[in-house]
Structures are given as C-alpha cells and as structure tokens.
Amino acid sequence: PDLEAASAVATREAQLTKPAGALGRLEEITQWLATWQGRKQPRINRPRIAVFAANHGVAAQGVSAYPSSVTRQMVDNFLQGGAAVNQLVGTIDGDLRVYELDLDNPTADFTVEAAMSEAACAQAMAYGMMAVEAGIDVLGLGEMGIGNTTSAAALCLGLFGGTAEEWVGPGTGVSGEALARKIAVVDKAYALHKDACGKDALKWLAAVGGLELAAIAGAVLAARLAKTPVLLDGFVSTAAAAVVYAIDPRALDHCLVAHVSAEPGHRRLIAKIGQEPLLDLGMRLGEGSGAAVAVSLLRAAATCHSGMATFGQAGVSGPV
C-alpha cells in the first residue's frame, strides 16, 4: 500500500470545491485507488474485465437449471460479443478477456472426491495470474461455469462454517426439489472433505472449488503485486477471493466488492470478509457484469479528484 499517495490525495481532497466529505463513498474510492495504484492522481483509463470459465463435475448432480454445455456456449457468446458483459464493457471503454480453463475436462464431482488435485489447483491459480498485465488501472474478476454457485457455497461452508442452507441459493434459478438437492450436495461435500481440509483454505479450494475459482484467487494475488486494484463481481468471484482472505484478511485490502448479488449467500459472504458492496442492484448473472457496472463509479471518483478546481483556483469562499 502506498500511504504517501493516499496522503497526497487526502490533502488535495480537502481543497476541492465542495463541502468536506460531500462526495461520500467516491472519496473513499479515490483514496483506495491511490493506495493500491500507488498514484497521487489515481485514474481509470484502462479497466479490464477478466472472465474465467470452467466446468464442474458436480453439475452431474442436477444442481443447475442449465446443462453444462452452456458454459462453452456462453464462452462463444462472449467471444462473439453477444453477452451482457460485452455490452457493459463497451459502456466503460474497457478491455474484456475471456480465459477458458480446459472446458472439456470438468473438475471431479466433489461429492465423491476432491474437485482438483493440489497441483491442478495451483496450475489454475498460475493461469489466473496471467490476467494481470502492466498498464491495467483496475481488474474486474468474473466467471462462467455451470454448477459454480454450488462450488462457491461449499467453499464458503468450508471456510466460514454455518450451514449449507445459509450458503446455497438459486444460482441460475433452481428452486423446490432442485434447491433441496443442491443443499444436500453441499452438505455431503462438507462432510466428505472436512477432516482432510480442516482450517486450510487452499485445501478447501482444491477440494470443493473449481478451476475458475482457483484462477480468480490467483488473479487476486497477482494484482496485489502488480499494483492493480481489483473489483470482485458476484458470489462466485467473492468466494474465490475469500480463500485469500482466509489466509490473511489484509491480503484482500486491494479488492472491493463491486455489488451485492441477489444470490443470498453473497450478502453473508461480503459481511464475513468485512466489505461493503458498491452497488445493490439485484443482479445475479456473474460473468463480471456487476464489476463492469461498478467501474463507472471508480472512474467518477478518480475523475472528480483529478479534474476539480480547488477553492483557491475557483475563487470560492470556504465555510463561514
């Protein structure tokens, strides 16, 4: 963290033509951008949204409203520009990158065995690190993977405890019997892996996570080293980042949660990692969509800070 940049921002903020604190959360965002970009004049000229896609063995348990084939179909849709995230990235003049993680080889069904070996998990983390490159001003992390809210719920249960009911939600839209099955699947996974994983967050990631979740955790770590602030998207992205939080809570200080999704576990998870979401719009799509929308708030904050006149420059009187 660049505390000198943060301090320079605070000094300038107090001189800008507005009552102290009148831009609210936008002022906090500017401080945060300065701290993690290491810039006295933070900027959002080059935002990137990275979407990681993978398939899940647990989908065979009937936990999603959609078949696993939709993962690749949606990746093709991303590449052809037809998905929501494509349009949203367009509105922020952003750069969209789609990373496929071996779609033809889903993880193992984690109700039977670990989803990934530790080696495969580490390899997916390393792959995720590639999303971080020099010159990116903020990185939004999204995902696509039929079955991955089940994986995220199991991961949250492993990392933070509670009950499967508290972490499982409709995902793409399951209810009734299918939702009950999803809860049972998460319960079974927890029972199967809890002795082997214990309090080891990385073991939980390998046991019940997915390749795209591992990649997101890797991207979070790489972004920290590259001075790239991160916007976490929905329940799955936040669950992946929570692995890093479970290892060291301060290791997520360069990340903000872009929005709270309609998936009920997301609000609970955000509270567990001590964050406040920037937006609350009832979105529940994943694919980086909420992160892309939140980029406009970061740009608003940075642009106000760098472009506003000071009281002195504008000849505006201060408080009486």
Added chain:
Amino acid sequence: PDLEAASAVATREAQLTKPAGALGRLEEITQWLATWQGRKQPRINRPRIAVFAANHGVAAQGVSAYPSSVTRQMVDNFLQGGAAVNQLVGTIDGDLRVYELDLDNPTADFTVEAAMSEAACAQAMAYGMMAVEAGIDVLGLGEMGIGNTTSAAALCLGLFGGTAEEWVGPGTGVSGEALARKIAVVDKAYALHKDACGKDALKWLAAVGGLELAAIAGAVLAARLAKTPVLLDGFVSTAAAAVVYAIDPRALDHCLVAHVSAEPGHRRLIAKIGQEPLLDLGMRLGEGSGAAVAVSLLRAAATCHSGMATFGQAGVSGPV
C-alpha cells in the same frame, strides 16, 4: 406511458442470453426507459444534467455553513468546468446546462413572509421547463443554492407532516447550535404558513420553496410531456419533485431517484414518494452529482438490452 414499448422490451428481455431476471434492477430500468421514452429500443445517447441555481432569503438566519455569495461563485465554477458535476458529466459524455435564477434577488425570508409570490413561483416553474428539449434521452435535475436544504426541509414538513427534526439535516455541514437554529427556522416557517397553505402543494412551494426548487418542479412536468425520463438528484431536487407527487403520485412515474444522499431527510422523503434509490454512496453535494453518476446505470441497462444476443442467435441452450 408507452405500454406497447414496455411490452416489446419484456418480450425481448426473455430471449436474451441470461437467466430470467439475472440483470435485476437493470431490467426494471430498461422497462422504465422504454415506457417513458416511448421506444422499443431505449437508449441513453444524449443525457443532460440541468443545474438550477438561486439564492434564499432564509440564509440570513445563519442556517448554512457557507455564505450566500458561494451560490454565484459555484455557478462560475460550473461555467469554468471546475466543479464535481463537470467532471461527472464528462465521464458520461453528457451535456451540462446551468440555469441561474436571478441570483442577485434572493427569495424573501420565509420565516417572515412567503418566499415567493405565486406569480414568481409560476414564472420560475416556466423557466425550469426550458431545460427540456427534443432529443434528450434522460434529464438529471440538480441544484445549487446556499440555504436550500432549509427550504427543502420546510417544504417536506409542509407536504408530508412530521417534525422539523425529522426533515432537517446538516446540509453543507452545520451541527450543534447552527443545526438547532436550522430546526427552529423550519418550525417557525411551518407555523407561519400552515394555515394559508393547508394541503395545497403549490402554495407550500411558493411559501417555503426557492426559485430553483420551483424550476425543478417545472422541469419534471415538462419532461413528462416531452417523453424524457428524469433522474432526481439529492434531497433538494427530490423535495421539489415531491410537490408534483403531492398533486398526483402518478405524475412522478417518469422519475427515478438517482441516489440516496447522506442528508438524513432524503431517505425519509424517498420512502414517502414510494421510490427506491439507484445508488447509496453517502454523497451529499447536490449540483446534479448523484444523477450524473446514475446515468451510467441507465446506459448499462439500455446497452445490454439493445446489444445482447438472444438464445437463438447465440446458439445457447435454455434451461433444462
């Protein structure tokens, strides 16, 4: 309201490559834009932020942290491009218009007499209507006027009842004795005008409002006729629009509240007019700043709707 356009949007929405409802509030926004723009493909190509500035006789009562001279100084700052709203309008490729309402002639001190004659109030409303022109896709309504949160609080008390304490807040930053004085001023105004105004919202606007509040109420009405959806900004803008609501609640259906400000009366007022704010960022600057930030959400919604592929176009499977 163009219900045919809204229905066309709903039909298309169901075919887009995402689970039903997965864009949450963005989908509601798209419907709302279609309904009030009267377009089957709503768009936000030409957003405008209009800022109305006026001075208030009640400022002489010491209700603000800043002197009345700051109103003109900030107008100059808007014209020179140095204020927050200038930067924010830049981030949304918007058009900023600043309307001065006779800054050298403040309204009368409404603790002594009516702020405006009914004729002067009507004239200010007519002036506000000029902010609406053909070709504007959304109109954000902001204001600048030292003393105007006192006016807004008195107006809310007149329109919705309650107590002065419930409607008065720090505004630009008063506390302690000055805040107590502000509350006493609103109490006094209410006692002075309540018999003459009764349940007549327009009489309350003239009695305790301001020229910029009247102009905003006029702009709200003109926008309805011109098929221009409106984003209300903070406490003052929303209070001005609440005059229209008090006359007919349906008359504000073409308006959304852009954000809930840190001014405590704003949350209460938003609930009174049956709205849900789009953003909750602790902003409390006025000058259209929150409306400008919220434009990016409207553009996100409209762009997703018009640009996304359908399940058929993308070859993506529907639910199992």
